[in-house]
Structures are given as C-alpha cells and as structure tokens.
Amino acid sequence: MSNRTTIRVLAAATAVLALAAGAGCASSAGGADPQRVDVVAAFYPLQFLAERIGGDAVRVTNLAKPGAEPHDLELNPSQVGQVSEAELIVYLKGFQPAVDDAVAQNGGDRAFDVTSVQPLLDASAGGHNHDGEEGHADESGGKDPHVWLDPTRLAGIGDQLAQRLGKADAAHAADYTARAEALRADLTALDGEFKNGLATCQRREIVTSHAAFGYLADRYQLDQVGITGLSPDVEPAPQRLADTIEEAKEHHATTIFFETLVSPKVAETIAGQVGAKTAVLDPIEGLAAGSDGDYLSVMRTNLRTLQTALGCS
Secondary structure, X not given: OOHHHHHHHHHHHHHHHHHHHHOXXXXXXXXXXXXXXXXXXXXXXXXXXXXXXXXXXXXXXXXOOOOOOHHHOOOOHHHHHHHHHOOEEEEOOXXXXXXXXXXXXXXXXXXXXXXXXXXXXXXXXXXXXXXXXXXXXXXXXXXXXXXXXXXXXXXXXXXXXXXXXXXXXXXXXHHHHXXXXXXXXXXHHXXXXXXXXXXXXXXXXXXXXXXXXXXXXXXXXXXXXXXXXXXXXXXXXXXXXXXXXXXXXXXXXXXXXXXXXXXXHHHHHHHHHHOOEEEEOOOOOOOOOOOOOOHHHHHHHHHHHHHHHHOEO
C-alpha cells in the first residue's frame, strides 16, 4: 500500500471514530472543519495571502515550518498526503522542487501556481546578481521567484487567489473578493510608504548576501549587489568575494545585509573588509520561529532598515 493510500485510509478511519464517539458535538480544537476550505500553502508569503483572503472560511496548512529555509524543503509522507487531499494548493513553480513533484503527481486542477498570474523577472533584474556563476541560476529557469517583495505584484496574486477560492467555495465568493480588495488597499499603502521612504537617499546600492531582492530593487529604483545568486546556500567563489568587496567600497556601502534564515558569516566577512556594519534585510521566505509579526510588519521593518543604511531623508 502506498503512503498516500495509507494516509487516506487512516484519515477515513479517524473520521468514522470521531463521529461514533461524539456525533453532533463540536469538533475538537485543531481538528479538520468540513465547513472550511482546506488550503495548502507551500511557504509563508502564500500562507499570508490565503489566510488574509480566506478568513475564517479556510483552513491553511503551511508546508514550510517557521524558522526553516523553504528552498530545500523535503516533504514527509504526511505532507504529501496533505497536498493530495487539499481542496486548493497554492505554490510557486520552480521555487521548491519537492512541492513541484508532489503537485505534478497529485495536484491536478486543484493547484494554483502563482507564477501564472504574471511573468517572473529575470534573475538579473534590480542590479548585479551575478547569476552566471555556477549554482546561481538553478531556480525557476533563471527567473527570480521572490515576487512577493513587490507589494503591487503580491496584490495581483491575491486577486487571482480570491477567484480560485470562489470557484472552490462559491457560497463565500463575494467574501473572498472583498477580503482581497481590503488586502490590496493594505499593500497599496505599503507600496506608498516604500516609495516615499526611499525617494531621497544618499545611496541606492544594497549589498545582500542572497540576491533575493530584485523585485524590491526594481520597484523602488535600488541597485542590488548580490554576493551569491538566487540560492542562499551556495558558497561564493573567492573571486566573487573580492569583487563584492571592491563594489562595496566603490559605492561607499555602510551596511552589508544578511537574512534571518541564513548564516551571516559571508556578510560579516565582507563588512569587516570594507569597514561596514551588518544588518538583517528579510526576504520573508519564512517567519523566524516564535515570531509574532506578519508580512506587512516585516516589510515595514525592512523599510526602516533600508532608510538607515542608505541615508534616506
């Protein structure tokens, strides 16, 4: 018997036992709710969208655990079963190979690939990402998957997600549309804060440990200097480190950015060579374990960090 079949049999048996033990009673906390749409999100920004737009009409499961780097996610049999049984799967094709495989095998027409909303940017967008180096262009066919770092693009994905939820649950279609419109208003306000907050800065170059910020740089006229390319776990070659040190000196960089889910050692090495500080610039691929923030609050923290580092008035 396959893992997926076993999971289905166990789930069915559990449901029968629950009905026999407590017919007519409310389901226990954390249990499945047949009145809600079962949504699987591949990683945090998609969970954020599904929860904001779905509200109390959905139950969202994030395949990537808080504090874990989502690029290299491996699915256990239980998670493969969740993908198989979900009413809607929200994922970004090319970002997580294990999720791509599970969707290809079990997703069918229940899968919503957010890259279908609009084309992804080339990995070179937003500055000097050096994706020609070995191992740097291995995601999304050389496309930058970090689309959520442009709030306006995320709003467009949210609009399409509302439509998909409405097809899965027609009784609440108007609610999904209304919540997507409310989210769009929040994201439009966030976009305005970034435009105004980064309009007048002494510098516009951001030196980042991981070239995840192409959409943010493209949207707000910044120039990203990526120490490594799209894959955060690729060690930069010695020549790339030397080149980055020279670029950082040339642009008078005062801050070298690293991210929450990846080691800061490379950023610290470069900062030490150029006399700069290090600071966190979060690509929001996932929340840190125990974090009480959300996409909007982390983006606003990023904005304050950029304003300080770039000398914005």
